[in-house]
Amino acid sequence: EVQLVESGGGLVQPGGSLRLSCGASGFTFSSYWVTWVRQAPGKGLEWVANIKQDGSEKYYVDSVKGRFTVSRDNAKNSLYLQMNSLRAEDTAVYYCARQRGSYSLDSWGQGTLVTVSS
Amino acid sequence: EIVLTQSPGTLSLSPGERATLSCRASQSVSSSYLAWYQQKPGQAPRLLFYGASSRATGIPDRFSASGSGTDFTLTISRLEPEDFGVYYCQQYGNSALTFGGGTKVEIK
Numbered sequence: 001e002v003q004l005v006e007s008g009g010g011l012v013q014p015g016g017s018l019r020l021s022c023g024a025s026g027f028t029f030s031s032y033w034v035t036w037v038r039q040a041p042g043k044g045l046e047w048v049a050n051i052k053q054d055g056s057e058k059y060y061v062d063s064v065k066g067r068f069t070v071s072r073d074n075a076k077n078s079l080y081l082q083m084n085s086l087r088a089e090d091t092a093v094y095y096c097a098r099q100r101g102s103y104s105l106d107s108w109g110q111g112t113l114v115t116v117s118s
Numbered sequence: 119e120i121v122l123t124q125s126p127g128t129l130s131l132s133p134g135e136r137a138t139l140s141c142r143a144s145q146s147v148s149s150s151y152l153a154w155y156q157q158k159p160g161q162a163p164r165l166l167f168y169g170a171s172s173r174a175t176g177i178p179d180r181f182s183a184s185g186s187g188t189d190f191t192l193t194i195s196r197l198e199p200e201d202f203g204v205y206y207c208q209q210y211g212n213s214a215l216t217f218g219g220g221t222k223v224e225i226k
Contacts (some may be wrong), residue, residue, distance in 0.1 A: 033213070037163075045155075045163065045206055047215035060212045095162055103210030104153035104168035106175075111162055 002026040002107040004096050009112030016086050016116070022096030022109055024080040030054075030074040036081050038092035039111075046092075049081065050099060064090075073075035086116045120211045122218035134181035135214055137194040139221045146187050151210035154192050157220075158203040165193070166205075191205040197223070202204055 010022040022034070035050040047068040049060045058070050069082040079096050093113050097105035121144040131137055141152075149170040155163040165174040167183040170190060180195045194201055200226055207218040 037217075043206075044141075044204075045157075045208075045217040045218045047217065050215070052164065065215075073142075102153070102168045102170060103151045103215060104165055104174075104208070106165045106168070107164070108162035 002098065004098065004107060004109035006094060006096055006109040006112040009094065009114045011026045011115045011117065012086055013118050014087060014116055016071075017082070017084045018086065018114060020083065020094055020096075020112060020114070021082040022081075024077045024079065024096075024098075028096070029072075029077040032114050034072065034079045035093075035097045035099045035105055036070060037097055037105070037108075038114075039057075039095070040089075040092045043092075048094070083087070083114070086114075090114060091116045119214065120147060120209055122207050122209060122216055124205075124207060124218035126221060128222045128224060130224050131197055133197050133199055133225045135197050135226075137197055137201075137223055139192040139194075139205055139223075140192040141185070141192070141218050143188040143190075143209060147190075147198045147209045147211060149186050152185070152190055153208045155208065156203050157206065158202075163206065176182055176220075178206045194223075199225075 003025045005023045036048040051058045051070045067085045071080045093111040094111045095111045098107040123142045125140045152170040154167040157163040182193045204220045204222045214221045
């Protein structure tokens with residue numbers, strides 16, 4: 001069974017940093033692109049970043065470029081999101097998801113809540 | 119950036135009725151890269167369709183999807199109680215994924 005489990009969310013002050021993790025199991029992690037998607041409270045879904053199988057390509061939504069960094073460790077079957085210079089508008093549930101060749105997201109974690117507030 | 123506009127914002131229907139959801143793109147989208155998701159309160163989204171019309175694993179055949187270019191449609195032929203929730207379309211283009219704003223299907 002494919003499983004993705006996020007961790008690392010919490011309350012952080014504006015301007016602070018947080019590192020999210022996503023552990024994968026039940027599939028060959030190194031064979032897939034993986035993606036971060038976020039959802040602000042009561043709002044819709046927003047793609048944040050994704051990363052190629054070997055980490056050689058990474059893409060970000062404009063609003064997080066220069067502040068967030070996506071990375072992965074295939075030996076640990078893990079995906080990461082380093083978030084710096086956090087703003088109130090980054091408050092959201094952050095999901096990691098497995099990305100298919102069609103750029104659809106076929107398996108999702110349960111999400112981890114990040115709250116940016118003083 | 120390709121913008122996806124979903125309509126209606128909310129659809130109020132009774133179990134057994136037909137639901138038709140629209141997703142319109144600001145410019146042409148490759149059908150290969152158009153997907154639909156269902157999300158229920160407190161849960162992660164679930165993939166329904168990829169490639170505009172290919173049903174994901176385990177999705178009942180009362181769900182269907184179609185479209186090309188800038189206009190895509192998700193249809194639920196006969197609503198079941200478990201079908202109520204929010205539906206999102208999503209596309210890939212120019213190295214970015216974007217989601218529509220969602221259509222909420224609620225019980226009338």
